[in-house]
Amino acid sequence: RRRQRRAAAEAQVARDLPAASDARPAEELLHELQVHQIELEMQNEALRQAQIDLEASRDRYADLYEFAPVGYLTLDANGMIAEINLTGATLLGTDRKQSLRRRFTSFVSPEGQDRWMLHFLDAIRRDGRSALELVLKRGDGSFFDARLDCMPVKVATKVGADDAAIRIALTDVSEGKQAEARRLDYARRQRDTLVREVHHRIKNNLQSVAGLLHRELGRFVEHNPRLEAAISQINAIAVVHGLQSVAPDEAIGLCNGVKSICESVASLSRRPVHFHMEGGHPDACPVRVENSEAVSIALVVNELVFNAVKHSPHDSVPTVSLSTDGGSAQLHIRNALTAAHAFDIDTGAGLGTGLRLVRSLLPEQGARLTHALDEEGFLLTRLDLMAPVVMKQDQRSGESA
Secondary structure (H helix, E strand, C coil): CHHHHHHHHHHHHHHHCCCCCCCCHHHHHHHHHHHHHHHHHHHHHHHHHHHHHHHHHHHHHHHHHHCCCCEEEEEECCCEEEEECHHHHHHCCCCHHHHCCCEHHHHECHHHHHHHHHHHHHHCCCCCCEEEEEEEECCCCCEEEEEEEEEEEEEECCCCCEEEEEEEEEEECHHHHHHHHHHHHHHHHHHHHHHHHHHHHHHHHHHHHHHHHHHHCCCCHHHHHHHHHHHHHHHHHHHHHHHHCCCCCCCEEHHHHHHHHHHHHHHHHCCCCEEEECCCCHHHCCEEECHHHHHHHHHHHHHHHHHHHHCCCCCCCCEEEEEECCCCEEEEEEECCCCCCCCECCCCECCHHHHHHHHHHCCCCCEEEEEEECCCCCEEEEEEECCCCEEECCCCCCCCC
């Protein structure tokens, strides 16, 4: 390029100087100076153009950096904000000057502080990129969901050494998360509607079966006890599906379930059963039955209440009382006996097939059944239910108290 400038300069001097056949040494020196001057002017013009191009490129880079659709931050080794673009400052809801030399942790939600510090310490030491989703706090105190794409870098310090730092691409993902939450909520509501409809149809079908069996009562008197037991069990299962068809998440309120079973047994046997809810109304029951155990517990309660009616004199009224403390429940059944009975919960002896069914249906964990005779000779049956069989009404399956 220098040779090109030299040739161009000499050509320009040749055009400007008059033709001479015998150039003198002074004229040669003048010629050389003129060539050099023009060469410098051309070089200066090239430098000015390069500076203009560089400034234009810098301006384009500044625009790209400042107004990029994501926030860019540089954090030093202490987690202080060393650089931030306008988008980043806008996302954080703060003035850029005020955010410089400020700890990035001041923008992290309280529950995310530990996760951020662990990630920062790891990101500044690793070689590759890393990403993290956090809830960040804006300058006005509001929160938003953010994705942080981090990359370790080296930055020059005042003393000339390179120091460790990380650069962050900051993105607000709140809208995407909200859209996904709306989609999941819609899918859940659609699923719940379908499931409740299925439970409703199952309940209706079970009630139809129970009705057909009920019509057979009396045809063969010797089969009445077995038919009544079968009808009672079907009704108990129908109770579960009936409650699941109206519950928001198929949650079975224990109190309403026990109350409905007592009413079903009383209707089938044409015998009164007195149900009492300790400390409140069944609709306000604070515990629910875990969904996977709902049918088993309903059948167990049904058998216990049904046996209490079946083995008590016709002029007596079995009582069923239920108490809860929020995380567990105690079901007490008290009934007179038509005759002295010896029973054994472990062997199933004494109360026939009902007790054996109860023993087979009781969950291994979360349920305990005991029997005793009180001073008046009444049979006292107690069913204790606790986690994981029952839980607080506002808990979903799989969650702990």
